Amino acid sequence: MKKVYGSASEALDGLLHDGMLIAAGGFGLCGIPELLIDAIVESGVKDLTVASNNAGVDGFGLGKLLDTRQIKKMMSSYVGENAEFMRQYLSGELELEFNPQGTLAERMRSGGCGIPGFYTKTGVGTVIAEGKEHKEFDGETYILERGIFADVSIVKAWKADTTGNAIFRKTARNFNPPAAMCGKVCIMEVEEIVEPGELDGDHIHLPGIYVHRLIQGEHEKRIEQRTVRTREEA
Amino acid sequence: MPWDRNQMAERAAQELEDGMYVNLGIGIPTLVANYVGDKDITLQSENGMLGMGPFPFEGEEDPDLINAGKQTITELRRTSYFDSAQSFGMIRGGKIAAAILGAMEVSEKGDLANWMIPGKLVKGMGGAMDLVAGVGRVIVIMDHTNKHGDSKLLKECTLPLTGKGVVDRIITNLGVLDVTDGGLKVVELAPGVSQEDLVAATEAMIV
Numbered sequence: 001m002k003k004v005y006g007s008a009s010e011a012l013d014g015l016l017h018d019g020m021l022i023a024a025g026g027f028g029l030c031g032i033p034e035l036l037i038d039a040i041v042e043s044g045v046k047d048l049t050v051a052s053n054n055a056g057v058d059g060f061g062l063g064k065l066l067d068t069r070q071i072k073k074m075m076s077s078y079v080g081e082n083a084e085f086m087r088q089y090l091s092g093e094l095e096l097e098f099n100p101q102g103t104l105a106e107r108m109r110s111g112g113c114g115i116p117g118f119y120t121k122t123g124v125g126t127v128i129a130e131g132k133e134h135k136e137f138d139g140e141t142y143i144l145e146r147g148i149f150a151d152v153s154i155v156k157a158w159k160a161d162t163t164g165n166a167i168f169r170k171t172a173r174n175f176n177p178p179a180a181m182c183g184k185v186c187i188m189e190v191e192e193i194v195e196p197g198e199l200d201g202d203h204i205h206l207p208g209i210y211v212h213r214l215i216q217g218e219h220e221k222r223i224e225q226r227t228v229r230t231r232e233e234a
Numbered sequence: 235m236p237w238d239r240n241q242m243a244e245r246a247a248q249e250l251e252d253g254m255y256v257n258l259g260i261g262i263p264t265l266v267a268n269y270v271g272d273k274d275i276t277l278q279s280e281n282g283m284l285g286m287g288p289f290p291f292e293g294e295e296d297p298d299l300i301n302a303g304k305q306t307i308t309e310l311r312r313t314s315y316f317d318s319a320q321s322f323g324m325i326r327g328g329k330i331a332a333a334i335l336g337a338m339e340v341s342e343k344g345d346l347a348n349w350m351i352p353g354k355l356v357k358g359m360g361g362a363m364d365l366v367a368g369v370g371r372v373i374v375i376m377d378h379t380n381k382h383g384d385s386k387l388l389k390e391c392t393l394p395l396t397g398k399g400v401v402d403r404i405i406t407n408l409g410v411l412d413v414t415d416g417g418l419k420v421v422e423l424a425p426g427v428s429q430e431d432l433v434a435a436t437e438a439m440i441v
Contacts, residue, residue, distance in 0.1 A: 027281045027318070028304040030297060053318070078358035086355065101280065102322025102364030109319035120326060121367040125345075125398025128363065158298075170315055172298040174282050177317040205317075221297035227305040228292040 008039035023150035031172030110147035112181025153183025164208030259335035285313035342438035344413035347393035366397035378406035
């Protein structure tokens with residue numbers, strides 16, 4: 001089965017519809033699926049719900065989909081690194097569902113594992129727990145959180161072979177594997193596609209079973225907070 | 235003299251023991267890393283890294299290598315990487331020995347508020363709720379009073395909570411306090427600060 005597509009637009013063909021749920025990998029601007037986001041902007045699909053830890057910055061990452069008002073709702077743990085997001089949120093144009101970061105990651109992982117819900121201590125006694133089932137296990141209180149089953153996942157890896165076996169680089173792995181797992185269809189963009197056999201099977205971070213469509217492309221990889229030290233400090 | 239930011243961080247570093255895996259929050263907690271000395275401490279960054287190194291030299295920044303504050307950092311020889319689900323698996327699973335975090339308010343019952351001020355810009359809780367619910371020990375570093383001089387150690391938190399009954403120890407500019415059954419217990423006073431000074435600056439019950 002052919003997984004490799006020529007472009008992000010081709011890879012998304014037939015998968016997008018208004019009102020759909022998209023899970024996106026990345027943390028801040030690190031390891032985000034830049035090319036697929038651009039192609040979704042071009043597609044004009046709207047009323048999207050996007051599950052992603054963050055919402056990009058003005059004019060980059062998911063910020064581009066906010067600029068074009070294609071997102072109706074975000075499911076995130078930390079947002080507001082862009083002015084347009086806050087403007088839409090404060091004016092009521094954009095819905096926001098806050099999730100604790102680990103709960104969001106586990107909701108994606110669980111969805112991908114066929115687990116519709118799980119209990120966690122995270123958020124007990126806070127606004128996050130309101131309206132959720134509470135249950136005691138061994139004297140401790142937990143709340144029920146639901147698995148996320150996305151229509152489409154968009155993720156970014158460093159290298160993959162043509163069967164979709166993927167390797168991530170450093171902290172650019174972040175939400176990409178759980179996001180990939182929870183999509184009915186997962187599209188992955190990578191910096192380099194190689195032939196089967198070129199990656200060591202023992203070193204695969206995400207097996208190709210989770211990846212349905214694959215593209216290769218150039219990434220800007222913008223840095224959000226450039227922090228350095230001088231040689232004298234060392 | 236009450237402790238300054240660096241002295242609070244230095245005092246917090248005394249809480250860390252050889253071999254610990256630790257998560258440091260943003261702000262003063264980040265400074266704790268400067269005072270661990272010879273102790274073998276592994277820093278976790280919840281975006282998916284154990285063994286966080288210092289900031290890179292100029293020109294050596296790697297966009298694929300950042301900390302949870304989205305700052306460029308470096309790796310160490312011991313570094314390992316993993317995805318966000320596994321990262322919070324180790325946090326929720328109690329494998330991280332301690333988290334050192336900043337706070338807006340702490341109650342005498344150990345409730346913590348550090349993520350949201352109603353009516354102000356809300357950016358989100360990030361991983362804070364997961365950390366306080368999961369790690370072995372939660373240590374708060376914060377100023378004892380806010381800029382209006384009001385106590386940040388309260389009978390009840392007024393701000394939305396990050397976690398209920400989660401704080402173990404509080405290090406402020408005035409001293410060190412533990413959360414105990416009846417209220418807060420003074421463990422240590424900063425040099426030149428008397429018990430009376432500390433009590434006068436505290437709304438929470440001191441036992």
